[in-house]
Amino acid sequence: MSNIEKSGAFALGGRTVKRLGYGAMQLAGPGVFGPPKDRDAALAVLREAVASGVDHIDTSDFYGPHVTNQLIREALHPYPANLVIVTKISARRGADGSWIPAFSPEELTGAVHDNLRNLGLDVLEVVNLRAMFRVDRPAEGSIEAPLTVLADLQRQGLVRHIGLSNVTAAQVAEGRRIAEIVEVQNEYNLAHRDDDALIDQLARDGIPYVPFFPLGGFSPLQSSTLSSVAQRLGATPMQVALAWLLRRAPNILLIPGTASMAHLRENLAAAELTLPGDVLDELNGVASARAA
Numbered sequence: 504m505s506n507i508e509k510s511g512a513f514a515l516g517g518r519t520v521k522r523l524g525y526g527a528m529q530l531a532g533p534g535v536f537g538p539p540k541d542r543d544a545a546l547a548v549l550r551e552a553v554a555s556g557v558d559h560i561d562t563s564d565f566y567g568p569h570v571t572n573q574l575i576r577e578a579l580h581p582y583p584a585n586l587v588i589v590t591k592i593s594a595r596r597g598a599d600g601s602w603i604p605a606f607s608p609e610e611l612t613g614a615v616h617d618n619l620r621n622l623g624l625d626v627l628e629v630v631n632l633r634a635m636f637r638v639d640r641p642a643e644g645s646i647e648a649p650l651t652v653l654a655d656l657q658r659q660g661l662v663r664h665i666g667l668s669n670v671t672a673a674q675v676a677e678g679r680r681i682a683e684i685v686e687v688q689n690e691y692n693l694a695h696r697d698d699d700a701l702i703d704q705l706a707r708d709g710i711p712y713v714p715f716f717p718l719g720g721f722s723p724l725q726s727s728t729l730s731s732v733a734q735r736l737g738a739t740p741m742q743v744a745l746a747w748l749l750r751r752a753p754n755i756l757l758i759p760g761t762a763s764m765a766h767l768r769e770n771l772a773a774a775e776l777t778l779p780g781d782v783l784d785e786l787n788g789v790a791s792a793r794a795a
């Protein structure tokens with residue numbers, strides 16, 4: 504079993520979590536829609552993650568929809584006291600699996616109640632408001648109205664902490680004027696580094712940055728540099744990609760997603776991988792080569 508303590512720890516809301524966690528999205532059916540192909544295997548992955556020391560799981564009630572939250576509840580409820588479950592709201596799923604913005608006060612309030620019910624909780628530890636001005640990437644637009652709704656749900660005691668997802672730096676600044684923001688969750692990995700400046704700013708302010716698609720998401724990362732570094736270090740390319748993120752900034756918390764037990768174990772073992780300085784330079788070149 505891997506020692507994920509070696510990933511280090513960082514404050515998330517009122518808690519401290521290990522920097523290597525788990526993202527539950529891949530547990531739903533194809534296209535994050537419908538039930539998993541193998542329900543018992545999905546439950547086993549969740550239980551193995553927690554048994555291996557994972558204390559931070561990322562989810563949403565719109566994965567499935569409802570499917571991943573129900574799996575988390577079935578696998579892990581009653582939850583260990585140290586487990587932080589982070590969820591997100593502001594989308595719903597069409598009958599065809601499409602992702603539809605759901606930003607009205609009624610939809611946001613309904614989403615918080617759906618998460619509470621499906622996870623079997625009285626209060627959600629962290630809820631990320633996912634901006635949906637564009638579904639596939641951050642785009643400018645005020646988040647004041649939906650964030651004010653979420654802050655009101657927080658005052659009612661249904662939500663302990665608030666984060667933001669799929670946001671621009673301007674939206675992070677706007678959000679921080681409205682509520683205490685305890686994490687920012689955007690797309691970021693070795694080859695997709697739009698948020699470099701934002702990560703550094705959040706690191707200075709002690710706010711966690713949680714990259715989604717840390718392994719490239721639906722098109723897992725492929726790079727000859729990654730493969731050759733992995734071979735030299737006796738690791739896998741995905742382990743190198745995760746170890747690079749852990750080295751990138753101290754406020755980065757990882758939530759790699761997988762429905763495979765073998766991949767889960769491989770990803771958690773990345774906590775034990777040390778990247779020498781020359782290798783870091785080489786890996787940093789991957790993003791520059793793509794940007795050029």
Ligand SMILES: NC(=O)c1ccc[n+]([C@@H]2O[C@H](COP(=O)([O-])OP(=O)(O)OC[C@H]3O[C@@H](n4cnc5c(N)ncnc54)[C@H](OP(=O)(O)O)[C@@H]3O)[C@@H](O)[C@H]2O)c1
Nearest residue numbers: 526527528561715716717718719720741759760761762766
């Ligand atoms: N805020 C947002 O808008 C947003 C958007 C997307 C995701 N998220 C969150 O971020 C988490 C992580 O994102 P993600 O799961 O989509 O992407 P990811 O972690 O970058 O990669 C997942 C993909 O990589 C594969 N994979 C995982 N480990 C592997 C390994 N060791 N070797 C080879 N392939 C491997 C998975 O397939 P297998 O199942 O076959 O391993 C899956 O296809 C999600 O679970 C979700 O909680 C948030």
